[in-house]
């Protein structure tokens with residue numbers, strides 16, 4: 522990569538359209554200013570006050586036209602060797618290359634093409650910085666990132682921009698080795714973790730009920746690694762998880778569990794290594810690999826303005842689950858997870874635990890054959906935790922591969938057939954809980970965990 526590289530990209534193609542909009546808006550403003558001026562001239566007798574009011578009116582209008590409405594015309598995006606600097610109007614966003622998962626040209630009908638400032642779409646966690654529906658490029662980030670826009674701190678996973686030369690822009694980003702410039706339409710898939718497989722599901726129609734034999738390989742990774750700069754968050758992880766087992770992924774805070782899981786579901790691009798889901802390579806056969814996947818992140822994302830039932834119906838519809846079956850499953854999970862009494866309340870009013878249970882129900886509606894859950898029992902009351910543990914065992918008994926990242930070792934010991942312990946990004950042990958206990962002569966999983974991580978620490 523060249524040092525101090527700097528390429529500038531603009532958007533000028535559809536300024537004519539924007540000028541038309543600005544012209545109309547300015548005419549309205551001028552008319553409004555004229556009315557005020559006439560009123561001031563006739564109604565205010567004090568000369569000094571008259572002059573001051575006129576000055577205020579004129580300055581306000583000039584500021585609105587030149588400082589606000591015309592600002593988006595100065596769109597300028599700069600790609601340096603380390604980051605992208607997006608400028609749209611007053612807003613400037615800086616995004617390091619490693620935080621960009623995908624960049625792709627997209628076509629879509631924008632609700633409000635001529636924006637005067639960056640807009641935030643809550644449902645998609647998307648920032649829209651466009652003044653035309655032409656030449657759109659969607660940047661998909663590797664998770665929610667915080668940006669200060671319009672004096673607010675917003676969490677965005679996607680950014681939509683206009684560019685005169687999207688191909689050159691994508692080529693400039695391509696210099697980053699970790700970047701995935703997949704031009705297939707898959708960006709929406711990762712927009713919200715709990716519904717991350719939706720876009721591919723929709724295209725796949727009903728075929729997701731792929732039959733998988735009990736004991737066959739569900740998740741397989743080889744040499745899976747993710748670096749952030751020089752730091753190895755995950756290093757050379759090899760996993761083999763089978764249909765019909767509950768697998769516990771254990772590790773201290775910052776050990777690399779979430780990063781590994783995000784790589785397994787396609788939300789973070791590995792620096793190296795491969796992921797196979799149901800035998801399909803996640804990178805080269807993304808749709809097939811994600812087809813049977815259900816995932817809930819450690820921070821359940823819901824559409825807060827939908828009721829619980831509407832949210833589940835919406836997901837079932839996106840997954841193309843046939844209507845009577847969808848309603849049956851929705852009712853089943855609402856009841857199972859003690860959410861039926863609150864099903865018609867807005868998700869935004871749900872407690873943390875209720876949101877997590879609803880996100881889990883959403884991830885199970887399309888009957889996935891692989892279920893990946895990041896810390897699923899966090900924040901749940903004992904009764905709900907019990908129900909979920911039973912549910913995991915039932916899913917496994919029905920041939921589903923269940924991967925849980927989990928901190929509570931007693932729970933891991935209770936529900937997981939096998940566990941993997943990750944420490945500073947590397948797997949330090951993996952196997953049957955009884956075997957691991959026997960291997961280090963420990964009484965329980967807690968002792969196994971403490972002993973093995975201590976040994977790894979000492980050997981580091």
Ligand SMILES: Nc1ncnc2c1ncn2[C@@H]1O[C@H](COP(=O)(O)OP(=O)(O)OP(=O)(O)O)[C@@H](O)[C@H]1O
Nearest residue numbers: 749753754755772773774775776777778779780781
């Ligand atoms: N986007 C990022 N940029 C830089 N470092 C990161 C990024 N994401 C994760 N890391 C680092 O990678 C390491 C592993 O993080 P990860 O979130 O996978 O840990 P974890 O095992 O899930 O921890 P916890 O149990 O606390 O959730 C941490 O040191 C974290 O700071």
